Amino acid sequence: MPPRRLQNNSPVKLSASRRKSYHHGNLSAALVDVTLLLIEEAGPDKVTVRQVAKRAGVSSGAPFRHFPNRTALMTAVAEQAMGRFREEITIALQWTESDDPLVRLSAMGRAYIHWAIQNPAHFRVISDRSLIDFEGSALLRRQNEEIRAIMDGLLGEAERRGALRPDALPLLPLALRGLVYGLARMYIDGHLPQWGVAKDNAEETLKATLDLIVNSLPQSH
DSSP states (O other): OOOOOSSSSOOOOOHHHHHHHHTTTTHHHHHHHHHHHHHHHOOOGGGGHHHHHHTTTEEEEEGGGGGGSSHHHHHHHHHHHHHHHHHHHHHHTOOOOOOOHHHHHHHHHHHHHHHHHHHHHHHHEEEEEEEEOTTHHHHHHHHHHHHHHHHHHHHHHHHHSSSSSSGGGGTTTHHHHHHHHHHHHHHHTOOOGGTTOOGGGGGHHHHHHHHHHHTTTTOOO
């Protein structure tokens, strides 16, 4: 389902039930939703807490009871993003029938690319550490470590099966993380047309590029 977008900068319409349940904590969820919409419109650098309050139709001081500053609000957006990204990876691995660790590694990377393309606002926030308090969020750090552990486990299994040279392992996690991040960033930042990649074929092209690199990883002899 495509993300909701604001038309003509009109205020976000929040349901009466959500307004009535603010005192139960639902205002924070509503503010995260509005923040995502504003990021889609103008990018994360343009978003302020007071602007979010105005578009949500609440008083300018209301958000500060949940988010003391802009960084805290953006961190909440990143936590939502990380949770959904983690789900994307879980589903991708569940649907991958092969037990080949490199095939499963490709599935992880493909899930990353798909998620970034489908959720550009989430991607912008979670990928820019200057916007959020990554170290201060136990949730972000835990889920990030879980994703890293899956990747490290697959690389270790590939090495044990003789599919990778042991001397390649120390740098491969960084190399592969840089690869999928860079490919996603090229899409989000609009670079692909300069490389002859049409928008309607962008996702499959990026996934094919990922597969090409994974299939070219140094083999054990």
